[in-house]
Amino acid sequence: MLEVEALHLRRGSKAVLSEIDLQLQPGQIVGVLGPNGAGKSSLLSVLCGELAPSQGQVRLAGRALASWRGQERARCLAVLPQISSLGFSFTVREVVGLGRLPHASGERQNGEIVEAALRAADAWHLCTRSYLQLSGGERQRVHLARVLAQLWPGATGTSLLLDEPTSMLDPLHQHTTLQAVRDVADRGAAVLVILHDLNLAARYCDRILLLQEGRCHALDVPSRVLTPQALKAVFDIEVLVQAHPERGHPLVIMR
Numbered sequence: 001m002l003e004v005e006a007l008h009l010r011r012g013s014k015a016v017l018s019e020i021d022l023q024l025q026p027g028q029i030v031g032v033l034g035p036n037g038a039g040k041s042s043l044l045s046v047l048c049g050e051l052a053p054s055q056g057q058v059r060l061a062g063r064a065l066a067s068w069r070g071q072e073r074a075r076c077l078a079v080l081p082q083i084s085s086l087g088f089s090f091t092v093r094e095v096v097g098l099g100r101l102p103h104a105s106g107e108r109q110n111g112e113i114v115e116a117a118l119r120a121a122d123a124w125h126l127c128t129r130s131y132l133q134l135s136g137g138e139r140q141r142v143h144l145a146r147v148l149a150q151l152w153p154g155a156t157g158t159s160l161l162l163d164e165p166t167s168m169l170d171p172l173h174q175h176t177t178l179q180a181v182r183d184v185a186d187r188g189a190a191v192l193v194i195l196h197d198l199n200l201a202a203r204y205c206d207r208i209l210l211l212q213e214g215r216c217h218a219l220d221v222p223s224r225v226l227t228p229q230a231l232k233a234v235f236d237i238e239v240l241v242q243a244h245p246e247r248g249h250p251l252v253i254m255r
Helices: 040-047 070-074 092-100 107-120 136-151 171-186 198-204 228-235
Strands: 002-011 014-024 029-033 055-060 077-080 159-163 190-194 207-212 215-220 239-243 250-254
Touching (some): 002 040, 029 040, 029 198, 077 136, 159 171, 207 228
Antiparallel strands (some): 002 055, 239 250
16 A cells, blocks of 8 residues: 655745645555646655655555665556656567566566556557657557556555556547556556546546645545536536446536
8 A cells, every 4th residue: 555644745935735645545546636736746756756755754555665675666666657758769568578677577477467468558569569660649558558567467565656647548548548557456456547537537536636736625436526516616617517327427527
């Protein structure tokens, strides 16, 4: 489990995050929503250790995150940043194989995991292509496969952090990506994903953290967070919210 308690983050004189308490539970996806500048990516950066909190605690499996050594942490915590760049002409299979570097699982098992991760991200057909020849959306799916391979199969005790993993994807692959993330959570991983699409969050997330100016406006199941009142307060948008006719989760409709 990955958790933050009484988290504050300052950059110079500006408070970026204030009084954040959050636990990522095994088997659950927490979606983080909020307008630009609300502190979403900063929260992810604190959770993965890239930024040190000004106040508060960050713990992984009950231990201070800063006390974990590099490879030890990489075996149970994987991060997909908003932008992933790679300037080498590796094949897609080699890029995804980078996710297996923290493990000593052997070439055969690594190969099987790389294939499974690529199939989960709907990118297996790209495996022999040069990474540099791919489109932006294809690259995004390859990096998803890389972090999936890092934690494969996603058992209890692993945590996955993703910053806007659907931003460059067509509608089909937005759902392919989030279904792959859902499958990892269902196998026991704790997942945090930053999204902008309210309806994708409603469909795939177990809980939603709604951030406003670095503070928690709401943290609960989608039906209790995605209300017209909350979305008006945080995003200044007028919406209708009704139950999805087939799945039952909230369906947000702009007025």
